[in-house]
Structure formats: structure tokens, C-alpha cells
Amino acid sequence: MPASPSTARAINDRLALRLLQQEGPLTAGQLKQLTGLSRPTVADLVERLTASGLIAVVGESGELRRGPNARLYGIVADRAQLAALDVRTEGVVVLVSDLVGRVLAEVSVPIGGDTGTGPAVEQVVTAVERTAKEAGADRLHTVGIGAPGLVDPATGDLRDSGGLPAWHRRLAAALQERLPEARVTVENETNLAALAEQREGAAHDRDTFVLLWLGHGVGAAVVLDGALRRGASGGTGEIGFLPVPGTASPPSARDCDGGFHSLAGAAAIGALAREHGLPAADGTDGPGAAGAVGAAVALLTGSPVAANGPADRFLDALAGRIAVGAASVVAILDPGCVVLGGEVGRAGGAVLAARVEDRLRGMSPLLTEVRPSILGGTAVLRGALLTARDRAQDELFGPAVH
Template structure:
């Protein structure tokens, strides 16, 4: 947007139009009268704002609202087909992807198996965009941005990946640039557990916490760290990569790496799953295996203990397939294992964002980006 002098007519019009557009995003379809009441503007001014936003192709007639007296009034709503994005979750053997729009409508999740496929950043994300648009019945030409959750540490500049072995064909440096130049979309690469942590803060178990740690236990494990509403990434993006931590197990695994204790293979052994069993489907019996629940709880407590000692978060949230399978019983056992007379007992909760936490966090970032992009389309009248 070009610079406008504050207080001038053009500045006021643009400011009013942006505020009106935000009201449409927040409240949905509005009539002229409703927009005037919400914005505090007169009906003539509300009419002018609607006309300008419609000319900018940002809103369109959405229907009619019956009034208590007189004829029905036309309502306008945000055009959901102007700019969209795609949220992507890169898993070990498949890719999940979903379309995202300015109205934050929930669209179907496309699930793409990639085992045995030729892989590269461009190919993977190209497939993800195609699949997400097909699942939602959307025009791929509207896709402007992609947020990708990866099982890796992501550098501060967002284009260097480390501590990962689940992205074959992806370079350690330059993946984001390759996707942007090859596909013509803006890209954010983000650690998958950090995205899940954002979702937990926004609408999950940690909405009321000043600070919290999300212990994510899946094929591997990691910790998302939220301090006063901000994700702590560390100097090189590696904060929370607790799967590489060596711990002293109270049993026969002295000096074991936490991934050996809580990764998919180790957990399936505890559950007594057959050799050919697939994770996480084979976790179904876990709630009924009391001995396994106690052992997993002990290992979870041992893993999160260093985080409590160093960061002292108000809350610990347990997420990922293993913790979700263990349920509230597992969360209670972890809380018991962490009790100590030397410090206040930590609050331990089970994640409520479910198995779409990573996509939900990516969607939240994309909604903010898409809305900002649409606002930038408001002319400086």
C-alpha cells in the first residue's frame, strides 16, 4: 500500500475500509445496517464502504436478511475464492494437506502415500497443493501461500533444515527457495511440533496458560515450548529436539536416547504388538494395558523432567499418537510420576487438538497471512 498522510480523506477511507473488511471476516455476512452498527458509521458511510470493497472484488452479495419491518435487506460476505493457501504436514511415509481460506472454513484433508515415490521439495508440495485443491473442489490458481510442518529443526531464516531423516530428496539448505521459485507460492517451513503447540495455544488445552510445554510423542518425539504466547525456537531452530536427549533410565536402559524409549518401535514393544504391526494403529490396546501405561508414563516423566527443571512451565500438555492413545489415564499417571516435594506439582493435561494438531497450527498461520494479503488489496482511494 502506498503511503498516505494520516488524517487526510484518503487515509480515513482506507482505514475505514480495512476496519469494515475485518468486521466481515469476524462476523460473516452483514447488511448495510449491521455494518453501520458494528463500525459505528452512518448508513451512507457503510454503503460507501461496501461499494468500495465490492469494487475491490473482496466482498460479494451473500443473500438477503429478513427484517422485522419492511423488505429484506441484502447482505454481503467475503469472497472466499480470491486468495487461498494450503496447510501441509510432512509425515514419515505420507503427506497430509488441506486447503485454507480467509474465512477459516474447515476443508477435507487429503492423505497422500509417498513411500517409494521420487521425492523433492517441489514434487512433494506440488502433489500436496493438487490434492488439497481437488479435495476441496477449489481452483489451484487461487493458492498463494503454503505452510509446511516438517519433522526437523528449522533455522531462523526458515530455509535450513537439520535433525531430520524423514524428508528424502529434500536438501539441508534451500528447500523453501526451491518451492517458491518452482511453484510460484510463498512458503513457510516450520517444525511440526511447533505448529501443534500453536494450535494448542489458540484453541486447545493451553489457552489459559502463561507458559507451557507440549510433549509430542509419535514416530519420534519433540517438545514445543511456549513462553508467554511466543514459540521458543532457540538460536538455530533446534529448541525442543528432546528426542536426541540421553537419559539415565531407572531400569536397564542407562544412557538410552529418549527416542529409543518412547519412539514408535519402543512403544509397540511395550504394548506387545506383533512384529508386522503398523504404528499408530497398533496402539489400540494401550488403554487396557496397565503395565505398559505405567512404563510409558515413567518414561514420559523422565523425558520432560529436564524441561521442567530448566524452564519451569506452568503446564505440560501431552500430544501425539502415543499420548492420545493412552488418554486421560496416561496423563494422570505422568502427573503422579512428576510429583516432587521439591517443587510445585506440574499441571499435566492431554491435548484436545487431536490428530490434526499440526495442520491446525499451519492453518492458523495461513489464515492470518491470507487476511493480510487481502487487506493489502484494498485501494488507497
């Protein structure tokens, strides 16, 4: 059945808006070429979108032939302001952007381990309000939050997870109360990192892949046929709880010690570095573990005599540990590609990724490419911003019509 005129207009408008989002300002002629629509249809949609306040003339293309087709049309970026939060155990990074994702203001908010739940929540909410004001935003349209732990797929709430501060679970409700006009959403941090790597990073050419997050803790995100898979309880990718050989005891329902986390979490990486005579502080966090890995990579690549030395042996041992968890994922999902994300994945770069891939070849008959993250520790914040932007655009532009 052919689409009705109103449905056809909605499809064309959405297509044009997406192209303007992805490509930047375009002329009517460029929109015609990219959409395949007729000149009158493009003229109609440009007029319609301009009248609605969604797009505006932002300049001229510089073409020799003057006229309507030489005008550059772009999305009205200040139609809405967005906020993205990367929530960590030790604090929060807050970013405010316009509708096209241009960063207007950003701040980091440290939260001490002895800070109570109420004061911690107040610190973060106040920081969001202050950052929005600095960005010139009268109100925020959408707030996207990336946080560790499970997100209930039925309610969208962050579930209670062992070891996470209580203020994490209170934050979304507090923001919604203080910003009643905003749309506040929460997503697991590793899922957001995968979204960012797929849209802007190492998996930009993959519809199916697994992101293995290596930071303070470990996690995984699964993207199959272009769709993020969350699971029945939102727990797809909780690989830290994966029972693996080489640990003292299996993990429990409340504690991932004894699981893959005990092999590849930040503290385990720090201990492994020290075992090989490399400097690493006790109780290493994500950035600390990344520093140890990055220093080993730099030592190995900067000096030929470092081969077969402590740095070489440390990276080889770490690759073996990571491959144990990756091989389990590969055996079940056969994703064809594993991205090593988080601060450690980024620090290890191509050197660590190549070693993990080599180990996987010896452990699994399923051909799997291993790539280093491009975005690293910034991926969660980018994913939160992309999610907020998508939601705002769905509301302002109208949902995608298939």
C-alpha cells in the first residue's frame, strides 16, 4: 500500500533532517542529490521545515550560480539544549550541548568516598544547573545519564548493584524533580560506550560487534544486526561475573570478585604490572591501570631491546587474561569483532589488541578481529550525548518512519 501524502512528507522531512544532522549544512541541490527526491519535493520540504523553525539559512555554498540552490540550510542548533552525564564511583562529568551536539560547557565534579547520599546528589544536580547556565541554556530539553550497574528495562531505573554508591540510584529522580521540563534517561555506561564506538569510533563499519570495557571494572556491550541487546533484566554484558579459571573462588550474586573482574579489572591489572616489576600503585583505578598499560606499550614500542623484557611479558600476560573473557563471548555470539574499550583498551591500543586477537585465534575456531577503542574513556559521555540528542530530535523532528 502506498504511503499517504502526510506519511510521505514525514518520511521526507525526517530524511532531510537526518542528512543535515550527519552532513552539516546543505543546499537544496545537495539535498535533492542525497535524497533522490524531485526538485519541487525538496523545495516544499525546505519551506515546511523552515516555517516550523527546525532549519534556517546559515550561509551560501560559494557556487558560481546564485539563487535558492546556493543557500545553505542547517538545523537550528539552539532549538534545544541537552546535557550528558558520565557517572563514576568517584564523581561525575557533566556536558551541555546544543541540538547538533556542539559542546557549550563541560565540568568535572569529584565526589569523595565519605560524602553522604544527599550531599552527593545535591553536588551533582547543582553542577548540572550551573553548567547549563554557563552554556546559556534557559532550560534543558533532555538529560542523558551513563552509569555503572544494571538498568531495569521495564522502568528505566538504575538497579541496586553491590559496591556502587547509593547516590547513583537517587540521581535521576533528583534531576527530574529539579528539572521538571527535561526528559531524563539512564543507560548502562558500557552500552553507551558501544553506541559511541559504533557511531563515531572503532566500530563505525560494523553492524555486529562486542565492546569489551576495561576500566575500573570490566563489562561488555553487545550489538547484533545494528541493535543494542540489553537482555531480559538489562544484564547483557555483565562479564565481570563470568566464572573463569585462574581465580581463587567463583563470583557470587552480589560480588564479582572471583569472576572475570578478578583477572582484568583495574586492581588486577595493577597487581599484574607489579608482578612483572613495573610501577603501579596499590588499589589502582581505571586511569591508574591505563597508565601502567600505556607506559608498557610506550616502553615496548620505543626500544627494540624491550622485547622479551618486563613490559613485553606484562602485556602478553594481560592479553592472555583478556582473551579468556573474550573467548567466552565469541563462543556464544560469534560477533566477528571485539573492540577493547575503556581507559585500558585505549591505552593498550593496537599493540594490546593484536596480542588479544592472536590469543583468540589459538582459543577459538571463530575468526574474530580485535580493535582498540578510538574514544577510550570519553566514550560513555559521547554515548550519553548521542542518546540525549536522538531522543530530543525524535520529539522535535518526529520519530523515524519506516
